[in-house]
Amino acid sequence: MSDMLVIAAYSSLAVTLGLVVARPRVSEKIRIGPGPAAAVGVLIMLAAGVVQIADVSRAATILWRPLLAIVSIMVTTAVAQQVGLLDRVATMLFARTNGSATRVFFRIFFLSAITAAALNNDSAVLLLTPAVIGLVRRRYPKNRELVVPFSFAVFMAAGVAPLVLSNPMNMIFAAYAKIDFNAYAIRMTPIALVGWAVAAWALYRVFKKPLTLAPETEGVTDEGLANHEARSHENRSGQLDLPQRRMIAVLALVLGTCPFVAYFGGNVWMVAIAGAAFALLFVARPANVPIVETIRLGISWEIVAFLILVSVMGVGMRNAGLVARLTHLYAGGNVAIIGGIAALGSATLNNHPMSILNMLALEGNPAKSSALAALIGGDLGPRLLPMGSLAGLLWYDKLRKENVDVPLFTFMRVGLAITIPTLAISLALLWLF
Numbered sequence: 001m002s003d004m005l006v007i008a009a010y011s012s013l014a015v016t017l018g019l020v021v022a023r024p025r026v027s028e029k030i031r032i033g034p035g036p037a038a039a040v041g042v043l044i045m046l047a048a049g050v051v052q053i054a055d056v057s058r059a060a061t062i063l064w065r066p067l068l069a070i071v072s073i074m075v076t077t078a079v080a081q082q083v084g085l086l087d088r089v090a091t092m093l094f095a096r097t098n099g100s101a102t103r104v105f106f107r108i109f110f111l112s113a114i115t116a117a118a119l120n121n122d123s124a125v126l127l128l129t130p131a132v133i134g135l136v137r138r139r140y141p142k143n144r145e146l147v148v149p150f151s152f153a154v155f156m157a158a159g160v161a162p163l164v165l166s167n168p169m170n171m172i173f174a175a176y177a178k179i180d181f182n183a184y185a186i187r188m189t190p191i192a193l194v195g196w197a198v199a200a201w202a203l204y205r206v207f208k209k210p211l212t213l214a215p216e217t218e219g220v221t222d223e224g225l226a227n228h229e230a231r232s233h234e235n236r237s238g239q240l241d242l243p244q245r246r247m248i249a250v251l252a253l254v255l256g257t258c259p260f261v262a263y264f265g266g267n268v269w270m271v272a273i274a275g276a277a278f279a280l281l282f283v284a285r286p287a288n289v290p291i292v293e294t295i296r297l298g299i300s301w302e303i304v305a306f307l308i309l310v311s312v313m314g315v316g317m318r319n320a321g322l323v324a325r326l327t328h329l330y331a332g333g334n335v336a337i338i339g340g341i342a343a344l345g346s347a348t349l350n351n352h353p354m355s356i357l358n359m360l361a362l363e364g365n366p367a368k369s370s371a372l373a374a375l376i377g378g379d380l381g382p383r384l385l386p387m388g389s390l391a392g393l394l395w396y397d398k399l400r401k402e403n404v405d406v407p408l409f410t411f412m413r414v415g416l417a418i419t420i421p422t423l424a425i426s427l428a429l430l431w432l433f
Contacts, residue, residue, distance in 0.1 A: 004048075005048055005049060005050050005319075005320065006320045006321060008044060008045065008048035008050055009045060009048075009050045009316050009317055009319065009320035009322075010317075010320065011044065012040075012041040012042070012044035012045045012048075012050070012313065012316065013041060013313060013317065013349065013353065015037075015040060015041055015044060016037050016038055016040060016041030016310075016313065016353075017037075017349065017350055017387060019032050019036075019037035019040060020034050020037045020038075020350065020387065020393065021386075021387040021393070033302050034302060034303065034306040034390060034393070035301075035302035035303070035305040035306045035309070036302075037306075038305070038306050038309035038310050038313065039305070039309055041309070041313050042056070042309050042312050042313060042316075045312070045313065045316040050316040050319055050320060051312055051313075051315055051316040051319065055312050055315045055316075056308075056312050058315075059308055059311040059312045059315065060308055062176065062311070063172060063307065063308055063311060065175060065267065065269045066168070066171040066172045066175050066269060067172075067304055067307065067308070068269050068272070068273060069165065069171060069268065069269035069272040069273070070120075070168045070171065070303075070304065070307070071276075071299055071304060072269075072272040072273045072275060072276035073119060073120055073123070073165060073272055073275075073276070074123075074298050074299045074300060074303075075276040075279065075280065075294070075295055075298050075299060076119070076250070076251070076254070076272075076275050076276050076279045077119045077120075077123040077126075077127065077298065078294045078295070078297060078298025078299075079247065079276075079279040079280060079283050079284045079289065079294060079298070080119070080127070080247050080251075080279075081127055081298075082284065082287075082289045082294055083241075083243040083244050083247055083283060083284075083287055083289065084244065085240075085244045085247050085248070086111075086115060086127045086128060086131060087131045088240060088241075088244055089111060089240075090108070090111065090128065090131050090132060090135055091135065100216070101140070101146065101211045101212075101214035102204070102211045102212065104139075104150075105149065105150065105153055105204065105207075105211055106200060106204070108128075108132055108150055108153045108154065109153040109156075109157045109196075109199075109200045109203070110157070110196065110200070111128070111157075112124050112128055112153060112154045112155075112157035112158070113157040113158065113159065113196050115127065115128060116157060116158040116159075116161075116166055117161070117162050117163060117166045117192070118166075118251055118255060119166075119251075120165065120166055120167055120168060121158035121161070121166065121167055121389070121391045122168070122303070122390055122391050122394060124154065124157070124158060124391075125154060125155060125158075125391045125394050125395045125398065126394055126398070128154045129151060129154050129155075129395060129398040129399070129402075130398055130401075130402060132150050132151065132153075132154055133147055133150070133151060133398075133399075133402045133404060134402075136150045140214060140215070142215075143210075143214055143215070145210055146210055146211070146214055147402075147404055148207075148404065148406060148410075149203075149206075149207035149210060149211060151395075151399060151404060151406070152203060152206075152207070152406075152414055153200075153203060154395070155383075155391065155392070155395045156199055156203055156383060156414075156418050157196065157199070157200075158379070158391065159192060159195045159196055159199055159379065159380065159422065160188060160191050160192040160195045160375075160376055160379050160380065160422075160426055161188065161192065161375070161379050162185065162188055162189040162191075162192035162193070163181070163184070163185055163188075163189070163255070163258070164179075164181055164184045164185075164268065165181075165255075165258070165268070165272065167379060168303075168307060169307075169351060169352055169355040169378060170184075170375050170378075170379070172307070172311075172355070172359075173355055173358070173359050173371065173374070173375055173378075174371075174375075176359050177359070177362070177368070177371040179368060179371060179372075180262045180268075181258050181259060181261070181262035181268045182259050182262045182263055183368070184372075185259070187368070187372055187430070187433070188372065188375075188376075190429065190433070191376070191426050191429045191430060194425060194426070194429060195380075195422050195425065195426045198421055198422045198425050199418050199422045202417055202418045202421055202422070203414070203417075203418055205417070206414055206417050206418075242286075242287075243283055243286065243287035243289075246282055246283045246286075247279065247283050250275060250278045250279050250282065250283060251275075253275070253278065254271055254272065254274075254275035254278075257271050257274075258271050280294070280295075303390065306352070306390070307352065310350075310352040310353045310356060311356050313353055313356070314353055314355075314356025314357050314359070314360060315356075315360070317353070317356075317357055318357070318360045322357060323357055323360045323361045326341070326357060326358065326361035327361045327362075327364075329341060330361055330362060330365065330370060330374075331365075333365065333367050333369070333370050335369055335370065335372075335373035335427050335430050335431045336373075336427050336431070338358075338362075338370055338373040338374050338377065339373040339374065339376050339377040339423065339426075339427040339430075340377065340423070340427075341377065342354060342358055342373070342374040342375075342376070342377025342378050342381060343376075343377035343378070343380055343381030343384070343419070343423055344377075344381060344384075345357070345358075345377075345381070346377060346378045346381030346382055346388050346389070347381040347382060347383075347384035347385045347388040348385065348388070350382075350387060350388060350389065350390075351378045351379075351381060351382050351388055351389045352389075352390065354378060354381075355374070355375075355378050358371075358374040358378065359374075362374060369430060369431070372430055373427060373430055376423070376426050376427060376430060377423070377427075380419050380422055380423045380426065381419070381423075383415040383418055383419040383422075384412065384415045384416065384419055385411070385412065385415070386408070386411055
């Protein structure tokens with residue numbers, strides 16, 4: 001490929017990432033989001049001849065199964081949000097941790113981790129960030145600085161995805177690398193559990209002073225709890241209502257069925273579709289939740305388009321020679337090198353295009369540990385810079401809407417303190433086992 005085409009490929013990626021991070025306004029009410037930003041990058045590549053129209057259809061052919069699963073998870077998440085499940089669980093956690101901000105902090109961290117594992121990291125950020133910020137403000141009205149550590153607890157908890165369903169890009173990568181649900185879970189779940197513990201402790205050390213100095217309280221204020229109950233139609237018993245219990249049953253059914261389906265050679269994406277159908281029919285409909293509106297608002301078609309378009313851009317970067325360079329670096333199968341490069345690339349390029357580049361670079365590498373090392377790096381690298389993942393961008397957007405300021409330097413300082421030990425230990429465990 002000529003130097004001009006290489007320049008065009010890298011320029012298109014730079015333009016896309018710049019638009020994703022800056023989100024410039026088209027009008028007073030409209031900003032350029034990830035989908036249009038990726039479309040601009042693909043158009044530049046098409047105009048320069050870096051990619052062809054056939055590459056777009058090829059990407060859609062490869063991605064349609066995992067994309068169906070991702071859309072289904074979006075619908076399931078929307079139903080959970082409509083019935084107030086996570087809001088209610090978060091409120092219960094606050095109400096039952098009297099006296100200790102540290103205890104609340106750890107519970108919120110692991111609630112966020114479990115939510116990210118059962119749904120996905122983007123959903124955890126979207127659902128829990130505003131809920132946790134509101135609860136912290138009600139519980140500590142005179143200690144507003146505590147909003148920042150609790151907000152970080154929501155974002156940093158995602159970590160290594162223990163299941164392929166826990167991160168959209170992991171699902172796509174695993175499907176491409178032919179790593180089934182069970183094989184992935186067996187290797188990655190123990191790593192994720194250790195990673196959660198390491199990240200939680202490291203994050204606590206960063207914010208130990210404000211957490212330990214926080215005053216003892218007796219739980220969520222009556223006004224805050226009453227407002228929540230009015231929104232989610234809770235009774236005063238403090239128990240989950242029937243739609244929320246049904247939602248938990250649907251999630252348990254989906255996660256419990258996946259290992260058996262994978263064991264017998266079935267497709268996990270079909271389980272995700274069935275889970276969305278069950279959520280709509282047996283949770284949303286009996287609770288009088290508007291199904292059409294839930295589907296319309298729950299599915300982010302922009303994210304779906306973004307995933308397809310960055311896959312096309314990944315092909316363009318392969319055509320520009322970047323994949324060949326990565327293939328050379330990854331040739332030895334060293335998990336530390338693969339995971340480290342994947343983490344740095346994800347932080348600076350965004351984990352979506354980096355995941356596609358890794359997927360193409362490891363195409364001829366039969367070692368599953370190499371693919372898993374790339375996924376670990378892709379999961380943890382976005383903690384270093386907010387533009388490293390869609391979850392990071394969504395998190396910052398939620399913070400802005402809640403008038404919470406987290407400077408870039410603060411994000412990087414906290415991200416380094418959490419990512420370095422978590423990444424090192426996670427890759428070491430992958431290498432050992």
